[in-house]
Amino acid sequence: MEDIRAVFNGPYAHKEGPDHRWVEYEDRIPYPRPGTCPSRTYDPHIKTTKDFPDEVISFIRLHPLMYHSVHPMTGRPIFTRINTEFRLTRIVVDRVAAEDGQYAVMFLGTDMGSVLKVVSITQENWSTEQIILEELQVFKSPSPILNMEISSKQQQLFVGGSDGLVQVSLHRCHIYGQGCAECCLARDPYCAWDGIQCSRYVPASKRRARRQDIKHGDPSSHCWDTEDVFGRNVEEKVLYGVESNSSFLECVSKSQQALIRWFVLKPGMDHRQEIKPDERVLITERGLLIRWLQRSDAGSYFCTSQEHSFTRNLLHLSLHVLDPGQLNGHQPAIRDSSENPSVTEPRQRYKDYLRMLSGPAHSLDEYCETVWHKEKKQKQKGKWKHVQELRKSRNRRHH
Known part of the structure; x- marks a missing residue:
């Protein structure tokens, strides 16, 4: 609040020059000071803003901005995201108690009808880490979010817009997978591993079999199922494609923070190679798109997820490329x-x-x-x- 008061008591911004740049206003400031509330302290004759002199009203119209800005305590924005198709419209913040401290979880509404669930983590060296926990599309049509309210008692977020009112749970721990490691890597202050599933974390004096690490997200020191999650139980699929046609290999990580990498092991090779995107192969948020298949694309594809120092296989897919003539050979004769x-x-x-x-x-x-x-x-x-x-x-x- 001291920083905010200092900015409003400081100089005003003024447009100057042919290009109308904002500069610091250095001329005389009218009395009473624009921006202050009417008070008998300044003048007993000024009881409401209607009593302000014309000089003050004109000054307010030409100088609506202050010259200095109010910066965060860290010296930089808490959350930034570039190259987006939306703008942020609303923000509400919930203070959440976790195993290793309290965290501010931000719910950011957009003009496209979506809500971003974000947590900002401050490390020991005062550096901040921004984590997008979830991105929910609450409205079917891309309409702006006009209002948001948090009910800590009901653990619900109420989102209002021109299309209606939507009720969203503050925590959806079940989406973070079925293992302790996945729950720990999610780094959601609302959620912890209770020994059976990823469920809501409730602070209590008696320590239970809860596993949670928001600050570092290190499952190796909290969980015993890291080998099972990272090495085994990998989903396996078989996909058939036709030469010269396109093919899409879908793979989506449950964690927003994961880096997806694709590897391929082709017949006759002794080790797998990482796939690099080019004009024919595209790596998207939801998978790998091969625009036109070649016979050499056949092989075993591996979709891996990397977070911090942990790498795990999410998908093992065997791709078979068919010759267009094979399709005609298996089809019945075409009549006239x-x-x-x-x-x-x-x-x-x-x-x-x-x-x-x-x-x-x-x-x-x-x-x-x-x-x-x-x-x-x-x-x-x-x-x-x-x-x-x-x-x-x-x-x-x-x-």
Whole structure:
């Protein structure tokens, strides 16, 4: 509060020069000082702002800003995020007691209808670490969040906007996985490992089998399942792709702080190599996109998650690349379209399907709806043609 008072008692900002730069105002300041509340201390005749002289009103219109800024105690912003598609609109803060101290958990509302759950951790050397615990889309349509309130008693966050009111839980510990290591790496002050699952942390004098490390996120000194989580129980998948078509290898980490890296082990190789993105291969937030497959892309793909000094395998995927001729060999013979207009070439249909998968989710629904309408129209056309032939045969019998 002392810093805020010092700024408002300091110089005003003033636009000057042809480019209207903000500079420090050094001329005379009118009386009573603009920005102060009316008081008999200044002048017994000034009881409300309506009694301010015209000189003060004009000064306020031309000088709405103070020249100096109020900086955080750390000397830098607590949370920054660049190259985003949204702007922050609202903020509420909850003080949460954890095993290793108290933390300020910030809930930041955006103009796109999403809420960012952020915690700022100050280390021993006074450096700060910003961690995004969750990013929730609370409104279906991207409408701005206008108001937010925290109910500590109910452990709920109420979010208001033009579309309505949404109730969100302050903690969703179950999303951090099924192991102690994953729960510890999440670094959520609300959550701790209780020996069975990742659940809400409640401070108590009696120490239970709780595992939590918000400041460092080090599961090796708190958990006994690090070997099981990091080395085994890896999800395995098999994926088939067609040469010259696109293919998407999905892999999403539960932790917002994890760095995802992809490795490939191709037939004949003795060790796996890290995949580097290029014009043909893209690494996205949700997985690996190969724009057009080649026969040499076949092999074993490994999706790994890296946090601090811990690296674990999230996915082991075997990719098989098929030759387009193999698809035609397994398909039944294609009849002439005039014989049955509803028959569509399977190869072209499969290519369209893969192309839709590489696009937005709704494009696949649009594609299916288009095919359905086309087939329905062809069936109606064939039915009308059959009715016309019946009428012609009936007319011939009559004559």
